[in-house]
Amino acid sequence: xxxxxxxxxxxxxxxxxxxxxxxxxxxxxxxxxxxxxxxxxxxxxxxxxxxxxxxxxxxxxxxxxxxxxxxxxxxxxxxxxxxxxxxxxxxxxxxxxxxxxxxxxxxxxxxxxxxxxxxxxxxxxxxxxxxxxxxxxxxxxxxxxxxxxxxxxxxxxxxxxxxxxxxxxxxxxxxxxxxxxxxxxxxxxxxxxxxxxxxxxxxxxxxxxxxxxx
Numbered sequence: 174x175x176x177x178x179x180x181x182x183x184x185x186x187x188x189x190x191x192x193x194x195x196x197x198x199x200x201x202x203x204x205x206x207x208x209x210x211x212x213x214x215x216x217x218x219x220x221x222x223x224x225x226x227x228x229x230x231x232x233x234x235x236x237x238x239x240x241x242x243x244x245x246x247x248x249x250x251x252x253x254x255x256x257x258x259x260x261x262x263x264x265x266x267x268x269x270x271x272x273x274x275x276x277x278x279x280x281x282x283x284x285x286x287x288x289x290x291x292x293x294x295x296x297x298x299x300x301x302x303x304x305x306x307x308x309x310x311x312x313x314x315x316x317x318x319x320x321x322x323x324x325x326x327x328x329x330x331x332x333x334x335x336x337x338x339x340x341x342x343x344x345x346x347x348x349x350x351x352x353x354x355x356x357x358x359x360x361x362x363x364x365x366x367x368x369x370x371x372x373x374x375x376x377x378x379x380x381x382x383x384x385x386x387x
Contacts, residue, residue: 199240199250203260206280208267212260213281216240216250222290224282225252226298229322230334232259235295251287253278255301257338265340275304279312291315297322 199214214233223243227235233252243250255274257263267273278301282290292313294302299321306313337343337351 199244199252204281204284206277206284208273208277208280209256209262209264211256211262211277211281212254214240214250214252215285216244216248218244218249220244220247220249222249222251222287224278224290224292225250226292226294226302227252227255227258228296228298231295231298234259248291251282251285251290253281255298271300271304272308274301275308278305279309282312288312289314291317293317293319294321295319299323 199216201212201214204211204213212233214236225233225236225239227233232254236250236252240250240252254261256269256277263269289311290313292302292305292315294300294317296319299318300323302316302318303321306316337346
């Protein structure tokens with residue numbers, strides 16, 4: 174089935190029509206499981222459950238354009254904010270490895286009454302998807318991995334993104350300069366003429382500014 178990719182005007186931070194359809198396709202909920210409270214969206218229905226695992230800088234909002242297509246195809250779509258992302262908790266005192274996150278998500282799915290799922294993982298989310306498949310084999314019926322971050326590499330971005338995760342220092346950053354910095358970085362990243370031209374030439378949609386600010 175072919176699905177239309179629309180050009181969006183991000184002057185109001187969201188492409189309202191497509192975003193609205195994504196929001197309408199799934200309800201928002203919070204699952205309280207041992208270890209944390211997890212925010213998730215669930216389209217419901219009796220279709221085959223598909224669980225979507227977002228990347229290291231994402232949240233459930235990353236799937237708002239894909240969810241309507243999956244629902245239209247007959248699937249039940251469940252997406253979680255992984256611990257510390259979006260609206261999900263990330264309590265201190267725990268090292269949040271892929272295995273720990275997978276166990277948490279397995280508990281959440283059990284609470285939802287889901288017994289078998291197809292899991293899709295993107296970027297760092299592939300590690301959680303793999304852990305779920307390897308350590309909770311009875312739960313996962315199929316596994317799809319996209320652009321996985323499987324091996325350590327020499328990259329500058331982990332160093333740049335690390336300070337907000339450091340206790341005390343991260344608290345100060347998140348409560349002071351995070352929003353102004355996001356607002357400062359958003360225009361050149363999402364609205365420059367060169368960037369927009371590149372995105373349009375590859376039929377991609379630019380990233381919502383509110384995600385960068387968050």
